[in-house]
Amino acid sequence: MSGNLSELVGRGRVSRRLYTDPDIFEEEMKHIFGRVWLWLGHESQLNNPGDLFTTRMGRDRIIVARHEDGEIYAFDNRCTHRGAEVCPKKSGNAAHFECPYHAWTYRTDGSLKSVPLRKGYDTGFDARVDALALEPVARLDSYQGFIFGSHAADGDDLQTYLGPDVREAFDNFVDRSPDGTLEMTGGTTVQRYRGNWKLQIENSIDLLHPLILHHSAVDAADRVDHGGREPSIEWDTVKANGLSFSEWDELHVAALPRGHCWMGGFLTKAIDEDAEKAVMDENGWRVLQAQYRDTMIAAHGEERTDEVLAFNRHNTIVYPNLLVNSRLAQVRILHPSAADCTEQHGYIFRRGGAPERMFEASVRMVNANNSPSSIVTSDDHEVFERIQEALEYGTSEWLDWSRGIYQERKLEGGTGGAGTNEVAMRNQHRAWAEYMAAEYMAPNNMADDTAGA
Ligand code: FES
Ligand SMILES: [Fe+2]
Structure with a gap:
């Protein structure tokens, strides 16, 4: 089967079979999830x-x-x-x-x-x-305390696999802890959607969709009356989905080797603007940020603290299935169950030495944005299920991923583009085609009767 799979990924387009075909899903489990x-x-x-x-x-x-x-x-x-x-x-x-x-x-x-x-x-x-x-x-x-496993006995070591840009996301995760420790705690969010795993990993770096798909969540946020007080951080992260197209385009996306990618941070801008309009709240985000910054300065000094906190990314995506967000102190992972069924698990971290209210804010942000009760994630999962159903019928074969194909920027160690450029998804599809075309070696030297069949 592998021989023909590269034809399913074209220049700026992919076949719908990537999302629907159970035989292709079986090949993905071996060639991608069985290797990386x-x-x-x-x-x-x-x-x-x-x-x-x-x-x-x-x-x-x-x-x-x-x-x-x-x-x-x-x-x-x-x-x-x-x-x-x-x-x-x-x-x-x-x-x-x-x-x-x-x-x-x-x-x-x-x-x-x-x-x-x-x-x-x-x-x-x-x-x-x-x-x-x-x-x-x-x-x-392990890298920076994050444990990884591979079913392949041979291949790139972990640090090489992650590469410098992804390692930076984990470095920053740890650097944001005043005492340099992290504790994974606070429970797990578990969501299952009836759709292919690639729908979420593409969506995680799709900056064309928030203003459109999440407009009802932004509208609901707009109707909240704060009574002149500082808005909550979780409210702000919902509201941030309503940035204009030009604001999304001001952000940068980077497409890296092996399908990894990252997007620039957008929360700071919205939060600062909202906070400026309000009366300072002693229990609010700005006071908490200042207290947190003090704990960082006490541990690392002002210069290093500013350097660490200036690292402004939203999602860093470790292909094929991990989303890392050092600023929100959370990771999300996708577990594919079938071509049309995926589980998303979310985890939160407590930063050692930081005010406890920082951890509480992280929990609230996850609940607002990435939990089963979120009014944001529910939009994404709803549209994934509609896509999955629609891709099962009809005769048209191709899905379009051409946006910004002539505006890609060459970067040191990768390619990049403006926020709504689809360069990162094209990069995921390219990595997919490369993994699927490569020879499959079953783990532990067991004979694999189906490889290349
Ligand atoms: S299946 Fe485990 S002991 Fe029999
Ligand atoms: Fe979304």
Whole structure:
């Protein structure tokens, strides 16, 4: 199948089959999600031996745990006996994992610890014990405390995979903590939409849509009477979707190797303008920002603090499925379930040494913008589902991604454009075509009967 896939990505257009074809989805799970570095979680979830969390790599259910040797291990959440899930928890601590079906028991490094009624197995069983460990993730590494895994035994190391621009987003995430620590906490938002995973990853850098698609959210924000007081930060992040087209175009988008990209920050502008019109509120955002800045200056000095806080990006997208926002202290990840079904999980971080109200503001911003109760995200998911349904019928093959194709700017290490330029999505599609065309190597040297079929 791989031989023909490159024809589905043209210059400034892609075939609708990228979003609807179950066979293409299966190929994506192998060629993209089965190969690249995927974000798993954060080291702050694994402070002590036995600490664990479960997550996904594409469709695969994965356990990540800190073992008694102090190392972090990641492996399939699937019993090697008959396939039952061995860890039902989202997170927690365990001495071992006991399968609920026939009680095969595994250590927190994934190795097989015990099997009931062992004498019922043949004499060669002992020799097979190592191979009966929970299937390990081929490679595991961390950058700035963010843990990634790859199913491919070979390939770029994590730092090379991320590249300098993406690493900067993680660096800034940590730099914004006065004491240099981050704690992933405050719960998880989980949303499932009936649409392809690429719809969200394209949307995350689509600056042509907020003013149009989110107009009802902006209208609702406009009707709020603040009584002359300073608006809340979460209100402001909703209102910021209503920037004019020329204001969106003033922002910059960068398209990077391997499909990664980022967009310039837009919240500062809206927040400052709204705040200027209002009476200073001692419980408001400006006072909180000043208190936070003081904690940063006490830790790092004024010059370094200004440098860190001047890093003004909104989403940095780590292709294929991670959205990083250091300023809002949140990440979002997409877990594809089928060609027409995707789960989005959102996580929030507490910055060590910062005022607790900063963390509370981060939670409120996530609730306002990226949670199941958000009046913004609900617009996006609604339109994804309408697109997915519409792409299933009719005869026209192509979707247009040509905006700004002649206005792309060459950058050091990538390409860029004005805010509404679709250069970043074209870059995602190019990376998609390259991954899908490359030879697939199954993990752990297992024969892959379907590669290239
Ligand atoms: S399926 Fe796990 S012990 Fe049988
Ligand atoms: Fe949106």
